[in-house]
Amino acid sequence: MRHVIIGGSIAGISAAKAIRQSDPSAEVTVLSGEKARPYYRPMIPFLIRKGDIDITFEGDLEKRYGFAVAYEKAAGIDVAKKEVRLESGRNISYDRLLIATGSRPVVPAIPGIRGEAVFTLRTAQDARSIGKSAEKARSAVVLGGGLVGIKTAIALRKAGLGVTIVEKLDCILPGKFDRRGSEIISNIVEKEGIRVLTGISISEVVRAKGELRGVRLSSGDTLDAGMLIVAAGTLPDLDIVKGTGIRTRTGVLIDENLRTSVPDIYAAGDVVEYTDLVFGRSAVSALWTNAEEMGRLAGRNMAGGKAKYEGFLSVLNSSEIFDIPVMAIGLVEPDPLSREYESLVEDNVDSYKKLVFKGSVLVGAVFINDVENAGIYTNLIRSRMQMGGLKEEAIKGSLRYINFIRTVPEQTMSA
Amino acid sequence: MKQIFVRPELCMGCRSCEIGCEVQHSKDKTLFSAVLQSPSPSPRLFVEAAEDIKMPVICRHCEEAPCLNGCISGCLYRDEKGFVRRKKERCIGCWSCMMLCPFGVITRDKEKRIAVKCDRCHKLDLPACVSACPTGALQLVDLDEVPKEIRSRAVLSGTSAYRS
Numbered sequence: 001m002r003h004v005i006i007g008g009s010i011a012g013i014s015a016a017k018a019i020r021q022s023d024p025s026a027e028v029t030v031l032s033g034e035k036a037r038p039y040y041r042p043m044i045p046f047l048i049r050k051g052d053i054d055i056t057f058e059g060d061l062e063k064r065y066g067f068a069v070a071y072e073k074a075a076g077i078d079v080a081k082k083e084v085r086l087e088s089g090r091n092i093s094y095d096r097l098l099i100a101t102g103s104r105p106v107v108p109a110i111p112g113i114r115g116e117a118v119f120t121l122r123t124a125q126d127a128r129s130i131g132k133s134a135e136k137a138r139s140a141v142v143l144g145g146g147l148v149g150i151k152t153a154i155a156l157r158k159a160g161l162g163v164t165i166v167e168k169l170d171c172i173l174p175g176k177f178d179r180r181g182s183e184i185i186s187n188i189v190e191k192e193g194i195r196v197l198t199g200i201s202i203s204e205v206v207r208a209k210g211e212l213r214g215v216r217l218s219s220g221d222t223l224d225a226g227m228l229i230v231a232a233g234t235l236p237d238l239d240i241v242k243g244t245g246i247r248t249r250t251g252v253l254i255d256e257n258l259r260t261s262v263p264d265i266y267a268a269g270d271v272v273e274y275t276d277l278v279f280g281r282s283a284v285s286a287l288w289t290n291a292e293e294m295g296r297l298a299g300r301n302m303a304g305g306k307a308k309y310e311g312f313l314s315v316l317n318s319s320e321i322f323d324i325p326v327m328a329i330g331l332v333e334p335d336p337l338s339r340e341y342e343s344l345v346e347d348n349v350d351s352y353k354k355l356v357f358k359g360s361v362l363v364g365a366v367f368i369n370d371v372e373n374a375g376i377y378t379n380l381i382r383s384r385m386q387m388g389g390l391k392e393e394a395i396k397g398s399l400r401y402i403n404f405i406r407t408v409p410e411q412t413m414s415a
Numbered sequence: 416m417k418q419i420f421v422r423p424e425l426c427m428g429c430r431s432c433e434i435g436c437e438v439q440h441s442k443d444k445t446l447f448s449a450v451l452q453s454p455s456p457s458p459r460l461f462v463e464a465a466e467d468i469k470m471p472v473i474c475r476h477c478e479e480a481p482c483l484n485g486c487i488s489g490c491l492y493r494d495e496k497g498f499v500r501r502k503k504e505r506c507i508g509c510w511s512c513m514m515l516c517p518f519g520v521i522t523r524d525k526e527k528r529i530a531v532k533c534d535r536c537h538k539l540d541l542p543a544c545v546s547a548c549p550t551g552a553l554q555l556v557d558l559d560e561v562p563k564e565i566r567s568r569a570v571l572s573g574t575s576a577y578r579s
């Protein structure tokens with residue numbers, strides 16, 4: 001069986017591993033358009049300040065798992081002939097194909113945005129370019145207050161630049177944290193000297209003879225800046241599926257076995273649109289964890305398995321913001337008009353915790369500076385378990401794994 | 416492969432296992448240093464109690480380990496014996512692993528800002544927690560030798576399908 005995987009990041013590599021583990025005789029080729037050894041993408045903010053740290057997947061993957069990585073971009077798919085056309089003009093045939101092309105930054109159409117000193121942060125190369133430019137610049141503007149925007153702002157601040165985050169919605173981390181959580185995080189970054197402007201957009205990028213000078217805001221003010229980082233979110237990279245008949249909406253649509261609408265073609269990772277376990281609708285995930293899981297299951301199925309994928313949590317974020325751990329899981333800001341949800345909140349001087357319930361099922365959680373045992377809550381959310389009388393215990397923080405073991409005589413577990 | 420078995424019905428809640436673990440992971444591996452070391456070495460397993468049950472909750476070195484699969488830096492890896500371990504220098508303290516471990520057995524080294532977890536005392540024949548347990552509530556056994564009905568009961572109610 002000949003497997004071809006388009007995209008050599010976490011979804012593609014975990015699929016390749018899974019295929020080889022299920023079927024050691026399978027022939028697997030991974031096409032890596034980035035032309036770089038597979039690496040831990042979430043680590044790239046660290047390259048801004050130290051361009052030489054090693055963030056690649058360790059060890060010789062190809063030797064260990066027996067797949068081949070070709071540092072070439074796929075240019076097209078011929079679904080009738082079951083062939084992938086490479087940029088070099090070469091064609092390779094497949095029995096099973098995986099689309100794992102990930103996502104790409106969105107760059108809004110703002111006058112002056114095309115040109116030097118404007119960056120996005122998606123690849124290791126991007127991070128190094130930002131780092132280089134930061135050596136000369138005194139100040140930076142970050143367009144977008146999502147996690148990537150905040151991580152970039154932190155790295156640039158630590159490199160000594162004056163940094164302003166400009167978020168067009170009325171709070172940072174929209175959709176990723178609840179309002180109060182986002183307020184707390186906003187306070188943390190502001191205390192460390194990052195300016196946060198919300199409810200304001202950038203109307204023009206100001207240049208003099210092509211050189212970046214700053215940005216003009218919707219409020220009429222201007223901000224000086226030696227560099228602009230655009231962190232306005234990402235969208236699935238659908239270039240390769242255009243014209244193939246593979247069904248897409250925002251992302252590639254898959255069934256519960258991670259198959260696309262075209263026979264023998266699967267999809268996994270950021271490129272996919274699929275069920276969110278708690279939103280009750282489909283979503284794109286844009287998360288490492290989910291991409292790993294989808295890749296692994298898709299690989300297993302490509303090698304003949306029948307793994308069923310129930311869906312992901314498209315909010316599943318954990319990070320440290322200036323030494324404060326912050327986490328958001330599942331549905332964190334339910335519609336205030338809905339009577340279906342109940343939120344329990346513990347808002348202390350030095351920590352914050354919020355649990356969102358739908359009846360007696362936990363559907364969302366936020367933890368700031370009090371993150372111990374968070375995995376227990378994540379697991380409850382994922383498994384949609386009835387919590388019964390444990391709700392109060394859950395917010396008090398005494399919830400532990402043992403609370404979920406119904407006593408069975410002589411119960412044993414292994415480690 | 417030999418695995419640590421937990422038998423809650425034998426657990427008295429004495430926490431000897433936690434102390435054994437702390438000592439093993441203290442600087443010079445004595446009770447004295449474990450007590451005096453600051454910050455104190457955190458145990459990597461926890462004796463927990465609910466109304467009608469007590470037991471040590473321990474890392475299961477899961478076959479499909481959520482912590483390892485979700486680690487964004489490459490710090491967590493599976494060693495040649497099958498244990499889920501850390502390459503400490505790679506950890507960036509993002510706590511993703513903590514957010515994902517369904518057993519709540521990953522903690523934070525707040526000073527070094529890195530994740531702390533069970534290393535199955537990979538250098539010892541018998542893990543320190545097992546040696547320390549006076550009642551046999553923690554045992555190192557060959558899984559293949561455990562009767563099937565006991566093993567099948569090891570699938571705990573209320574947790575999703577993370578097999579060990």
Ligand SMILES: Cc1cc2nc3c(=O)[nH]c(=O)nc-3n(C[C@H](O)[C@H](O)[C@H](O)COP(=O)(O)OP(=O)(O)OC[C@H]3O[C@@H](n4cnc5c(N)ncnc54)[C@H](O)[C@@H]3O)c2cc1C
Pocket residue numbers: 006007008009010011012031032033034041042043044045072073074075100101102103121122123148151237240268269270271285286287288289290291316318319487509
């Ligand atoms: C700065 C930053 C921080 C992040 N932090 C976190 C975090 O803390 N936690 C978390 O869960 N997630 C985080 N993420 C998100 C995470 O990195 C992504 O969800 C994950 O990388 C998605 O993996 P993927 O394999 O689906 O796609 P990608 O990683 O996007 O990789 C797709 C690959 O396919 C290649 N490709 C595209 N088209 C072709 C083609 N035609 N031919 C060949 N190759 C092609 C691309 O070049 C790319 O290398 C972060 C992302 C960024 C940018």
Ligand code: SF4
Pocket residue numbers: 473474475476477480481482483499515516517518519520521532
């Ligand atoms: S998920 Fe938890 S129990 Fe499983 S290997 Fe990781 S730390 Fe151990």
Ligand code: SF4
Pocket residue numbers: 485486487488489490491505506507508509510511512513529530
């Ligand atoms: S805290 Fe360390 S070990 Fe845990 S996921 Fe983050 S980098 Fe990996």
